[in-house]
Amino acid sequence: MELLLLWIPVLGSLMLVEVLWTLPIDQDLLPKPEDVELAEGYLRRFYNLNPRSRGKMSERRIRSTSAMEEKIREMQNFFGLRETGRLDRHTLDVMKEPRCGVPDVESFSFYPEKPKWKNHTITYMIAKYTPDMKREDVEKSFRSALKMWSDAAPLRFIKDNHGKADILFSFARRTHGDFFPFDGPGGVLAHAFQPGEGMGGDVHFDEDETWTTGKTTPGYSLFSVAAHELGHSLGLSHSRDPSAIMYPNYRSQSSTQYSLSKDDVLGIQTLYGKSTIKVETAAPKKCDPNFSFDAAVLIGNEIVFFKNRYMWMRTTWTTYWNRLRESHSSTYLPSISSHVDAAYDIPAKGVAYIFTGHKYWVVQQLKTKSHAGSIHEYGFSSSVRQVDAAVHVSEYGKTVFFVGEFYYRYDERRRRMDPGFPRLIQTDWPGIPRKVDAAFKLDGSIFLFGGTKSYQYDFRQNRMVKIISANSWLGC
Structure with a gap:
């Protein structure tokens, strides 16, 4: 692909997308x-x-x-x-999209008075296993899901194989005796009931789904779905934050990426109090050979790197090049409670855009939030739930968004996506990995991060210049 084709804007069909937001739906799109x-x-x-x-x-x-x-x-x-x-x-x-069966708007069947368990020692039992997984893998998935909540609040879960347990886990198809029949493959994956007597606290999984350990086998991660449903079993309702465990739609993530958001922690601690175990207090080990970044951006004279809910700041001034500061991200960005997925800056405007799930925040210097909005304002389809990385190239007035194996190109002046996108990263960015985790622009290069590596890319000549370890930027 010629370099000029990568950046020259193409006028035309994208305008139809903007019109559709304000005019009645076209007859062909009914x-x-x-x-x-x-x-x-x-x-x-x-x-x-x-x-x-x-x-x-x-x-x-x-x-x-x-x-x-x-x-x-x-x-x-x-x-x-x-x-x-x-x-x-x-x-x-x-x-x-596949999701939880509990309503997003409360009804009489769920949470009439925000109940919670009076006893903080809660028993559970697996009433029926799924044939999709080994019994020990099912038990491990439930233990891991329970531990997430007991780490955040003073709760203790005990497995009961014989008596009357508080929470029963079971797998069932279609009509299964609770007036909330399942709908077959896809759609509703599971549902749970509020704390209480009888069926209270119980969790039901749709056996018409394929349940897995969430690693490499196709299907739905039992651990991640159970973690969500247990939130309901403990008294929580749905969250609007896509990074939260209590977000209603299923997220395809590995168990190592799955953790409670600040919204989840605040919710469970409101019901049961704070745990003596601190959640995510330790900073990520920046010099670990497997270390990778979540996002990076240039704000003023500092390159800001994000990982989980921590950030490192490295000055671009040559005299102080080795100066590095680190902090919990809430210290500088108190309004942003979720981990940062992506970020980019527009130096001419003096602002940076921080992306968390389907939201973005406009930041003027650190500590100052001036505006928040939805990523769909950029023109992304609803299937895009978050952005992996972003970088603004001021020479062309374009911002590049990386989502999975694809990238989008946004015209900041026209405030719309360029036609012909998304395109495959590997088609137009030679030498760059299939998925980009973070990116920022410094001087005449774009620096892209994929896994444990940092790639220096010359966007004018459309070629990769240098590869180093990602944490070299942090002095490792």
């Missing part, structure tokens, strides 16, 4: 009858849509029905989508 039926069921189940609204609706009726529009807007607001009140493609995409 939702299918089965999608309308899915949406009605989704809103009834998770957003308390009045049952009287049941029945097949045409697209015209959907737009003219205030109750339906109100519930669609409520759902769009929860997931950080544009609040159109219409059943657009982005909204349908989110509705079709």
